[in-house]
Amino acid sequence: MQPSYSFSLSLPARESIKAGLAMAITGGIAMGLGWSNPSWACIAVAVVSMPTVGESINKGLHRLLGTLLGGGLALLLVALFAQDRWAFVFGMSIILGYSIYRMTISRYVYVWFICGYISLFLASYVPDTSQQIFNLVTSRVQETALGVVVYSAVSTLLWPQKSxxxxxxxxxxxxxxxxxxxxxxxxxxxxxxxxxxxxxxxxxxxxxxxxxxxxxxxxxxxxxxxxxxxxxxxxxxxxxxxxxxxxxxxxxxxxxxxxxxxxxxxxxxxxxxxxxxxxxxxxxxxxxxxxxxxxxxxxxxxxxxxxxxxxxxxxxxxxxxxxxxxxxxxxxxxxxxxxxxxxxxxxxxxxEQPKKVSALSRPADADSLAGLARGFVGIWVAAFFWIYVDGPGHLFFVVFVGINILLGQLAPIQWAKFFVSESVGILLAGVLYVFVMPHLSGYFELSILLFTLTTVLYYIFWHPRMTMLKMASILPFLLLVSFRSQQQYDFAAFANSALSMLLALTFGALVSSFPFSQRPEKMCLRVVRRFFRQASRFLEQSTQPASNRKRDISASGLACMQISAGKAGRWAGSIDYELIPDNSSEQTAALVGSLNSIAYRFKMLADARAACPVFQDGFGKHVREWETVIGEAIDPWAHGRFEEVPAGILQDRLPELEAGLETTLAAVSEEAGVDTYAATSRLLGCYRGVYRALITHARICTGFNWNVWRESRF
Missing domain, CATH: 1.20.58 (Methane Monooxygenase Hydroxylase; Chain G, domain 1)
Structure with a gap:
């Protein structure tokens, strides 16, 4: 009996081969049709490659939508301000700032990222006629569509993974x-x-x-x-x-x-x-x-x-x-x-389906406004450098700075590692540009290079956490080499663009610290302060009559508190505890857990208030006592004074408050029915629950070394 042999590729190998094959096919079609920038279609393949068919198509559609929107804005910008340099820079800063702002509140984050990137990229070209800029925009759209279609077809026909x-x-x-x-x-x-x-x-x-x-x-x-x-x-x-x-x-x-x-x-x-x-x-x-x-x-x-x-x-x-x-x-x-x-x-x-439910609903907060300001200031700083220094890249330096600011908003970036990975990508692109590309005699050899390079890099950086490194390794080659049917080689232009990319990355890292530091421990402190400011505003609004409230506190203030608690958890997970060993990851996890507990307690309180809208005189007085002591506990935390609320003092006040609760509910039970008593007892129980959650948070704060997180690090 002959032994049977079986051979199967791992999932990373299969997906890497699919990306390499789609890259080679896309480049061949674009060059065969004589399009001006085949590398644009290859870039679309590089970024839409996802584990499943549906995810790839979905991201491709988002990229295409963002390209259409960004292309339209680029046309508008050139049409209005082509002859006015300062107005042109102002328009670029508005587009970038608004795109970043939308990234912080919209469900379609990637659409707005591509919109900001494409609008800056296309507007930076200097056309001789209006027809040229229009052709450039349509070329970008059709080449993006080609990359999306080709990768979708390859992922559907070859080892398809279905969501x-x-x-x-x-x-x-x-x-x-x-x-x-x-x-x-x-x-x-x-x-x-x-x-x-x-x-x-x-x-x-x-x-x-x-x-x-x-x-x-x-x-x-x-x-x-x-x-x-x-x-x-x-x-x-x-x-x-x-x-x-x-x-x-x-x-x-x-x-x-x-x-x-x-x-x-x-x-x-x-x-x-x-x-x-x-x-x-x-x-x-x-x-x-x-x-x-x-x-x-x-x-x-x-x-x-x-x-x-x-x-x-x-x-x-x-x-x-x-x-x-x-x-x-x-x-x-x-x-x-x-x-x-x-x-x-x-x-x-x-x-007759239910009303459409959105996966994400994020109200604007301080981070949204900071992102808008960061985009606005970043473009102006880069523009002044371009105009008065005229460093490498010229106007494209401004574009690269804007792209790095967008990347920093898309996901937290360790700029030092990102600089190293992009430098390695540029070095690899330079080696291929000088020693390999001039020896290629036709597209067949170029396709082998595209397939091999893409497959190897995608296999090495397969893990989702390494996506940014994967892009930093492949995109410099596609952007800097910019292969065409009639390839021309100019190492000086290559070096100029490469230096511009690295210099723009450095500018982007510096601008990311405006208007405040983006270090994880600093951001965690900011978000915790913001959380308690939101809790304080919730208490202030809850004391107002319903007719005087500007909006539903349950739908706005509570949602903001839950978002802030989630952000605190994400920033806490990014802290390097080896560099800051005074506060352990377990302590930080307990801190974030206490924020979530407080947020849920306020949610219970809001539900109880909605069920008990009418307060009797004695009952209303006791409610205001609870709100006063809770507000006094929250106020120092809302201003960043986390050490000023000892848990012992809060604990000592609890028996007096509970005694008042007993007296108040005894009076309510004699004057009202069963339903009213249940509603009022539930409400006061929720106030008590909020206060006990604050006591727990105060105990956790006592064991923290807050000054270490406040110190500046470089």
Whole structure:
């Protein structure tokens, strides 16, 4: 019997070969058609190569849209200010600043990145006639379209990776994670001890973010998914709400009395838990194309007699837990209905889909305005250098500075490493330009060079975290060599452009520190201060009558607080703790966790206020007492004085506040009905929860060496 041999390539090898093949084909088509800049089409291939077909097409469409928008702005800029140098620079700075601003608030970050890049790049060409600039813009659009189409075709026909195939499995994995978090919270409620469920929140958030990306790609790949995209988006939105509700519930469990079994208050808690878990299981079975039974809903039964025997602040805690449990049960049931509509949608459901839900909704903040100012100032600094010094690159130096500022906004960059990687890319391009390119006799040899170079570089820098290094290694060759059908060699022009790129990168790194340092520890401090300023504004707005509020505080202030907490976590993850060893990564993680806890406590407070809009005289006075002490605790943190709020002082004030809570709720229970008492007790319990979260945050701040983070480093 002859032995059988099998050979299979790894995923990085397959994807690298696909990128190299698409690069060679694209260059051949562009040169065969006699287009003026075939390297532009190859650049499109280099940047749209993604792991799956849908992601590649999606990014390609975004690049094409950004190219159209940027090309239109370039035409407008040249048409209006071609003869006025200062007005032209002003227009460039406005376009770059606005593009960066849109990158910070829009879902379509890459579209605005390409818009800013293309508008500067095309406007920097100096045409003899208006027809030339128009032809240049149309050439850029058609060559970008060629690169997108060729790579999409190659990725579809050769080793295709489909996002749609894993969409259901990804939802099942998320539901399983949420079920584990649910079981952990139930265990925590019974045992009054940490069950590790808080660690699952990060995994849930990661899976939800991944789901949005996969769905965007799957809509492009399969018409069946695109047809019911409204239900898919509602499903992901419901999982987000369930994730948030689980976290709110977990936060409220820390205040439960340890000596009271949960079964004494919630009589049918076991049946209630089993029904929710069964509903999640049946939802997962539906997505796995396995028929299951219809889950039965169970209402939570509360022993009102036992609840009435507790102290008022304990009743407030149990009321918060009850509200969270009922909210979770409603979301799980709604999620199951949505999955039923996806698995076997009636024809009417396709035409009557839910309102479109956006994956990202980010209000503008200080970082948005700083990005706008950074783009504006960066262009002017580069323009003054170009006009009065006239360094290498001439006007293209200004363009390269703008591109580096855009890159810094797209993702945090370690500028020293980026400078080294781009220098290596330029050196590699120089070696190929001098010693290899002149010896190529035809496109067949050039295609071999493009295929080999792209495949090797993409295989080396395969990991997603090395994407910036991959671009820094391949793009200098495509930009500087700029191969054409009639190739001309000018090493002086090559060296001039290469030096301009490196000098512009240095300028971009310097401008990135305006108007404040972008070092991770400095940004983390800024975001923490901003978080507490937002919390302070929330308290100020919440004390105003609803008719006097300019906007819904739940939709604006709370969203900003959650975004700031997320930003603090991302910047904290970028800190080099070897250079700053005084504060460990565990301490920083605890700090970020306390911010998330405070944000969720304020979310619970906002929901409770909405359910209790009318305050009686005594009750309103006690509410203002809570708001005063919370505001006094937050104020030093909002101004960066993190050491000035000792946890002991906050803890000493808590018994007096709890005594006032007991007195206030005793008066409310005598004057109002059951529903009013439940609403008011829940609201005061939320104020107490916010205050306790601030005490926890103060304890964490005590162990921090804040001065180390404040020190300037070079």
């Amino acid at each position: 749609a195939l894993g969409l259901n499995n990804l939802v099942v994995k998320l539901l399983d994670t949420q079920k584990k978090a649910l079981q952990g919270c139930f265990s925590m409620m019974r045992d009054c001890a940490s069950s590790g469920s808080e660690a699952l929140y990060g995994l849930e958030a990661q899976l939800v973010s991944q789901l949005w990306r996969v769905l965007d790609a799957a809509e492009v790949e399969q018409f069946e998914i695109y047809e019911v995209r409204g239900w898919w988006r509602q499903l992901i939105s419901q999982t987000e709400q369930l994730m948030e509700s689980l976290e709110l519930w977990r936060e409220s469990l820390s205040e439960l009395p340890p000596d009271m079994p949960v079964e004494m208050v919630f009589i049918n808690i076991d049946e209630f838990q089993a029904a929710i878990a069964e509903s999640l299981d049946q939802s997962a079975l539906l997505l796995q194309a396995t028929s299951g039974d219809e889950p039965q809903r169970v209402d939570l039964t509360v022993d009102t007699r036992q609840l009435a025997m507790l102290s008022h602040h304990e009743q407030a805690v149990w009321n918060n837990v009850r509200y969270a449990l009922e909210r979770i049960e409603t979301l799980v049931a709604s999620l199951h209905i949505t999955i039923q509509m996806l698995v076997s949608p009636p024809r009417s459901s396709i035409w």
